[in-house]
Amino acid sequence: MATTQQCEMLLTVNGEAHSVIARPADTLLFVLRNKLRLTGAKPGCLNGDCGACTVLIDGGPIKSCMMLAIETVGKTITTIEGLKxxxxxxxxxxxxxxxxxxxxxxxxxxxxxxxxxxxxxxxxxxxxxxxxxxxxxxxxxxxxxxxxxxxxxxxxxx
The missing domain is CATH 1.10.150.120 ([2Fe-2S]-binding domain)
Structure with a gap:
């Protein structure tokens, strides 16, 4: 039985640093919703067509279902929860x-x-x-x- 490798990632979300343990293959949407409990970004099509999962990465809109969480290390992530x-x-x-x-x-x-x-x-x-x-x-x-x-x-x- 193969084990799934996980790694620690430091993500900056809504101005706060978060240490997250996740698989390198986990999407940003998955990590936001399931690891950080930020559920504002919604799973829709899960292939980048609908935009329900849009977040901002360094100020630009990105469909979080199409980006790996590990790709956002060192970047600034803003979710709907951060736009109060x-x-x-x-x-x-x-x-x-x-x-x-x-x-x-x-x-x-x-x-x-x-x-x-x-x-x-x-x-x-x-x-x-x-x-x-x-x-x-x-x-x-x-x-x-x-x-x-x-x-x-x-x-x-x-």
Missing amino acids: HSPIQQAFVEHFAFQCGYCTPGFIMNAHALTEKYPDASDDVIQEWLESNICRCTSYREIEQAVKSVLLKKHRND
């Missing part, structure tokens, strides 16, 4: 940009990265970024409105 009281979360509430809510954490993570990277994002850029996530309940219009409201507030504060 962010403008994009408030905008999702104000614009009713969710229905069942399963895809919402992934959309919020992606939209947060979009508003940080492209504060002057055009409609085409917003649409392109939102295409990387799937909402089966069809809240796309409301999600787009939420993103635009955050971008508008950023411009007013400049």
